[in-house]
Amino acid sequence: MTVKFFKLASGFVAFTAGLGMLSSVVMAAGDGGGQHFAKQSWSFGGVFGRYDQKQLRRGFEVYKGVCTGCHSMNLLSYRNLTQPGGPEYGEDYIKAMLKSDEVEVNLPHNDEGEIVNEDGDLFTRPAALSDRIKKPYANDKAAMAANGGALPPDFSVIGKARAMHANHEGIPGLFTWVFALVKDVVTQYQEGGPDYIYTLMTNYHETVPENAPKDFSLPEGKHYNAAFPGHAISMAPPLSDGIVDYTDGTKATLDQHAKDISAFLMWAAEPHLNARKRRGFMVLIYLAILSLLLYGVKRKIWEDVKH
Amino acid sequence: MAHESVYTPNSGIEKWLDERLPIIRLGVDFMAMPTPRNLNYWWTFGGILFFFLMVQIITGIILAMHYIPHESMAFDSVEHIVRDVNWGDMLQNMHSNGASFFFIAVYIHILRGMYYGSYKAPREMLWILGVIIYVLMMASGFLGYVLPWGQMSLWGATVITNLFSAIPFVGGAITELLWGGYAVGQPTLNRFFSLHYLMPLILFAFVGLHIWALHVVGSNNPDGIEIKLKEDSLPFHSYFSMKDAFAMVLFAMIYVYFVFFMPDYMGHPDNYVRANPMVTPPHIVPEWYFLPFYAILRAIPDKLFGVIFMFAAIAIVAFLPWLDTSRVRSMRYRPTAKLFFWGFVATGLLLGYLGAKPAEGGYVIASRILTAYWFLYFIVALPLLGWTQKTKTLPGSITEAVLGKDAMKNNK
Ligand code: HEM
DSSP: OHHHHHHHHHHHHHHHHHHHHHHHHHHHHTTOOSOOOOOOOOTTOSTTOOOOHHHHHHHHHHHHHTGGGTOOOTTOBGGGGGSTTTTOOOHHHHHHHHHHTTOEEESSOSSSSOOBOTTSOBOEEEOOTTSBOOOSSSSHHHHHHHTTTOOOOOSSSHHHHOOTTTTTTOOOOHHHHHHHHHHHHHTTOOOHHHHHHHHHHHOEESSOOTTSOTTOOOOTTOEEESSSTTSEESSOOOOOTTSSOOTTOOOOOHHHHHHHHHHHHHHHHOTTHHHHHHHHHHHHHHHHHHHHHHHHHHHHHHTTOOO | OOSOOOOOOOSHHHHHHHHHOOHHHHHHHHHTOEEETTOOGGGGHHHHHHHHHHHHHHHHHHHHTTOOOOTTTHHHHHHHHHHHSTTHHHHHHHHHHHHHHHHHHHHHHHHHHHHTTTTSTTOHHHHHHHHHHHHHHHHHHHHHHHTTOBHHHHHHHHHHHHHGGGSTTTHHHHHHHHHTSSSSSHHHHHHHHHHHHHHHHHHHHHHHHHHHHHHHHOOOOTTOOOOOSGGGEEEIIIIIHHHHHHHHHHHHHHHHHHHHHOTTTTSOGGGGSBOOTTOOOSSOOOOGGGHHHHHHHHHSSSHHHHHHHHHHHHHHHHTHHHHOOOSOOOGGGOHHHHHHHHHHHHHHHHHHHHHHSOSOHHHHHHHHHHHHHHHHIIIIIHHHHHHHOOOOOOOSSHHHHHHOHHHHHHHO
16 A cells, blocks of 8 residues: 555656646747846956946937937936046036037926026026936827837936846746756856847847747837847937947947947946956855855854754 | 843942833843754844835935925925935935845745744744734835836736725725825825835834744744754844845845845836826836736736635645644655645746736636635645655754754764
């Protein structure tokens, strides 16, 4: 009786576990759809990764030259551009820029309690370092009206609000998933955001390509982008070779622009990355030493006790 | 305390205090608890959990000084903490990753208990308190995830609170009470913040009871036999306090790696998109530690029964002391039960995977099979195995388990 039960029981375990595995594997095999894009190498990846200050400056030039026409960056102030670990412009440089661009802000510069003068107009004054980066449209409605009904998302955290893999696609089959999860931890992969933005910038097609999903038809006023979920994006290709001239003399190619703006947007989303990684390394060293000391103490205490 | 007091007050002040409030005695005896000498490193996770409880409470209190529970300001206030508050990015990353590591540790802690039969008499109360703590942890985690008010916050909260609407008669009223209105909105955020602050304090009280219960019955051990001989146990301090400290630092190193080098790994990019009631994300997924239960919920075609099964899957754990009929505690001596145990671990992991997948086709079928295993493990396998299994011979004492039979003889 007992033996029989064992056999039955082990059979049951093997059966359920096997079936669970099997169904996952079968489903994994069916998951192949969706294009795979190459990861880029970023100066800020890995334990010792830091932003490349020159690249951030170039990225800012791309932002200022192109994206700022449509995308706001509401959480950042001009002063952030001067802080350590970022593009690190001199304060005078930014002040001069604000002056020559004649950037004006409303008083007070929040949306709600605006103060108006006798004519009902807003007071304005020249922007200062402490002001938020000026947004292109007065509000979301205006932004949508100007962009065929689509809202250009705010750029403050977009570097972390998108990711190449997780991006709306769900997760892949069991084994690929587990493999990717472990690999990302080991390789310390946190650059899904900039990878996605770079890929988005460089995967526009003038006409719908052959490898587009079956029955794909591009709606009026949209553009085909292989990286964008659903592929029909309302944003016209913002970048092209030479669209901005870099002040540091770097060759202005589409690829270069795409990399630089992606790095810049990562910095905007994660302005303290340099300090965070530096601090983390120190904490790890400290804990490593502490663990060795504790191990020694523990061993000494347990020396005469078998356990 | 279950053991004789080891404290003798030395100075006059100590004697004076001891007669009025024997708090030093309490602490000294607490640290001297006789602890089985054969504990392995799985027993360090209780201490590790306490460490994370403190991390969450301390970082949480500071975050709450800067956080604003308002629909239109919550998201920005968290970003303000990360960008502008001194050490703010570190505190925020410690708190959000701390929650995940708290759950990693608690899952290890629970499975340790299940493997070594730590829930068995006389540790039933200790176990039930543990299950209550686990439920409180889930509540805290869920409430906390809503606070940054990103897309997943809003939509996760919507999905989970909607579950209560399946309860017959009172479901609608409960849901509206949770929401403070007719949808997840400002009143919801405000009360969730209040409850999220409250929950860990209740948790703290229950952890106190949990540790009290532990000190009454003493620790179980990998061989699952009680302390018999004098040599079977060692005082908690400094043998186990130092071992715990060492393990804690090792575990903290993994935690620190995530906090400083991949703080967003466990999160979802959609939660960096501001909550928007007009836009539903394509896949709404809860935090990873809920995924197995989310899979069970979606495995059942009927909403009410889905909810019942999901809650039952957790509640059933509390009945383990009576469902497991085996007189032998540790799986070390229960070869067949051990197989089923690992089957259960695999089930939990696979359900976690399925919880992250859309509820369609083969995924649902797989979820159903695994859900069945989950319940059958508790209500069929464990009761029957207890009666029918052939167990290995238990060692005569903990010391014998450590030294071996021969060494015991030679010692004598
Ligand atoms: C905040 C969460 C928790 C804290 C701080 C905590 C703390 C502790 C501590 C310090 C110990 C003694 C050290 C050890 O054996 O690891 C312990 C033991 C124990 N805990 Fe927990 N615990 C928590 C959650 C839980 C949960 C969720 C369960 C079960 C559902 C649980 C069940 C047990 C059991 C059965 C023991 C005794 C283990 C044995 O002696 O073999 N605990 N806990």
